[in-house]
Amino acid sequence: MEARLKFAVALGAALVLPAAVQGADYFVTRQGNDANRGADWATSFLTVQRGVDALKPGDTLTIGPGEYPENVKLHGFGVPGKETLIRAELAGTVVLRGDRDVDLDFAQVPGRRFVYIADCKMDVLSVHEVDTLTNLAPAADPGALEFGPARYWHDAEAGKLYLSTSDFQPATCHRYTIGVLRDHGVDMLQCRRVVLDGLAAAGYRTAVGKEGLLLPTSGFMLHQTEQCTVRRCTAFFNGSGITINSGVGGRTDQPGEGKGNLVEDCRAFANRLDGIVAYNPSGETIRNCQSFLNQTYGARFYGGRAGDAVCLMSDVLAWGNPGADFWTKGGGLSEYNEAVLAERCIALRDCNFGNFQHGIIGGRNVYRGDRPHTIILPGEHEEFHQFNDAHFADPMNFDFRLQATSSFRQSGEGEAASGPHPYKADIYHVKPGGNDDLDGLSLAAAWKTPSRAVARLKPGDTLYIAPGRYAGDLALTASNICIRGRGIEPVVIEGGLRLAECRDVSVERLQFSGPARAIRGGNIELANCVLFGQSVEAEQVEGLRLNHNLLVASLRLVGCSGVILNGNLHAAAPAVQTDTRQAVRYSSYN
Known part of the structure; x- marks a missing residue:
């Protein structure tokens, strides 16, 4: 009896202990x-x-x-x-935030071509041109602004802010924030x-x-x-x-x-x-x-x-x-050092790193050292883009996984591939001049029809659709796949989008002329898409994410939960219709 009591006390202490130490x-x-x-x-x-x-x-x-x-x-x-x-x-x-959004009334300084002035009574520690990702440099006086872009000068006593824009265009063409806090963020x-x-x-x-x-x-x-x-x-x-x-x-x-x-x-x-x-x-x-x-x-x-x-x-x-x-x-x-290592890294400009392995370098490397299985990109502009387009999945959007036809693939079992990503047969391509009878594993062997292509995808696959116009709808029932427009030119699906019982599916950089609808499923994302159709609907979807899309019609949510809406442009009012406010977990910058 005593032994049982000791065991019970010890077991109880063990069960209580995690709660006691939890923060x-x-x-x-x-x-x-x-x-x-x-x-x-x-x-x-x-x-x-x-x-x-x-x-x-x-x-x-x-x-x-x-x-x-x-x-x-x-x-x-x-x-x-x-x-x-x-x-x-x-x-x-x-x-x-150590800066503040400002809406200043800039006017061109008389007698100056590129200098703009606005009333600004606040303390100005720095100025940032948000739409061009430019940090303006402080100038010695307002006269210097005429001869250099992306500069500012603050007359604190008079409460005036002078600046020259990054591109010499009027200041009203840009958006600015002003730094107001000193020291680190964290x-x-x-x-x-x-x-x-x-x-x-x-x-x-x-x-x-x-x-x-x-x-x-x-x-x-x-x-x-x-x-x-x-x-x-x-x-x-x-x-x-x-x-x-x-x-x-x-x-x-x-x-x-x-x-x-x-x-x-x-x-x-x-x-x-x-x-x-x-x-x-x-x-x-x-x-x-x-x-x-x-x-x-x-x-x-x-x-x-x-x-x-x-x-x-x-x-x-x-x-x-x-x-x-x-x-x-x-x-x-x-110097070269085995204990100072970069592996599977990508540099599109200069890369001064001695021990750089299985990477990609697009500029010079002034350090001597081993760079085994690292791909060196061509220096000339036209050759650079042709080279990247022939070897990589979508270099314009920084996907440097290899196409099936790339010479950088590993040559056999046990052989090391060049570059950061060993080749895997999980990336497929569609282009307007493609052929649905080919394997789709490279641009040279791309498929032609998006609707047929998505039906062939397996969990873990990515489909890239090259710029152009494609007839028909894009309809799928799938899990764990990505469908993306390739490059930066428009990819137009002249039909609609229909996702039925999909999970872990993302659709990116596509334009749809017809309606878009997701029915049942979870963890579905639409990003950087243009939805021109007269309806955009989601029904019984858990974890829907819309990021940086343009929607012509109102978004209609029925029976959804965990919806995230971030940075979208809505052309219709109301922007969102839902059967319950609890459907949307987060909505901002729309």
Whole structure:
């Protein structure tokens, strides 16, 4: 009896223990109040900083959709044995902003061709031309604006903002935001095991005091952090996008205690310096990220490498970064090193990285070293596009998986393929001059009829439809497939779209002349499509996502749940008709 009692007590303790050690949950919303206790959505905090201040190691902070005009600091927080999570309720819908939207009444300065002026009483720390992803540079005086594009000068005393646009067109042709907050968006110093998930940071470009060389004002700054993660985050219009500095200070000869940090599934663009950078790296990893159209660099390891742990970039796409898409520089970084590695990465401009394996390089690489099985793209413009079009699935939209006819395929079993993606027979093509009797695995052997093509797809397949006009409807019942327009020219389906009992299906970059309808199913996405038909309907669909589409007719929802509507243009009113308001989980920027 005593033994049974001891066993029962021990079992009960084991069952209770997980609940005892589980961290607390806190919540932030735009409708909250910092005087609340933040323990649920009904009592949520208003600011992210208040939510962060409430955390203890192992806790979770969930942030509701919206824009949060604030700086967030987390210093000396965390322990190695507990992971703390700071996350968006819905990834990509939480934006920390150091800038403000402005609607200024610009007028051309008399006697000047390219200088525009507007009343602006606010403090101006930076100016961003949003529609062209351009950071305007400060000028010494308003006269200098006449001789250079993308510059600004603020007369704080008179409350006047002068600028020249990026393309010398009138300022009324563009949209601007103005930086108003100093310091980083998220500033983490000496933190342990903290995860940032699904957040965005924009407009943080100005330091409080003098900016350190390796501590640029950033959307996300991780300084001397250990085993921290930035996941599914976006950074734009900052000094730098996502910055890790594992050293003590702002110099390259100051190694610190930071190590083992991770940046994954993130995007960084239109930042002044770097998209993603790890200074004084010690076992840092950057993977599955995109860094593009930054003013200087895409992705970098810089400074002095500390310790023996591998510094890794994997599956990173970088393009349009004038300084270089990839760059390593400093002690233990500049020369070839097996422990400083880029694998399956793509650079469409210069790539200064010694150990670059199974990648694609579109510019020069000034470093000597092994680049086994890396594809070097041609330099001439016309040859560049012809080469890419012949070898890759959809290079204009950055899908660099191989076509069946590519010479970079692995030659046999056990042979290594060139480039980041070994060939798999799961990508099919349709073009106006195709032949439905061919295998469809390359543009040269493309099918002709989209309706016949979709009937042949298997789970896991992708179908690319080349630009042109195609007769008939696109109707399918399928799971786990992608149907995409190829390239950037219009792909017009002259019939409608019908998805019946589909799951995990995405349709992208297509125009439909007829009605669009989804009936039963789940996890269905339409992105960058034009729906010209007189009806757009979804019935009994769980997890419908419409992103950046143009709809001529009203969207009608019946029996749906978990619907996400983001960045769509609606030509009809009402834009959405639904049998219950609970059908739409998130709707914004429409």
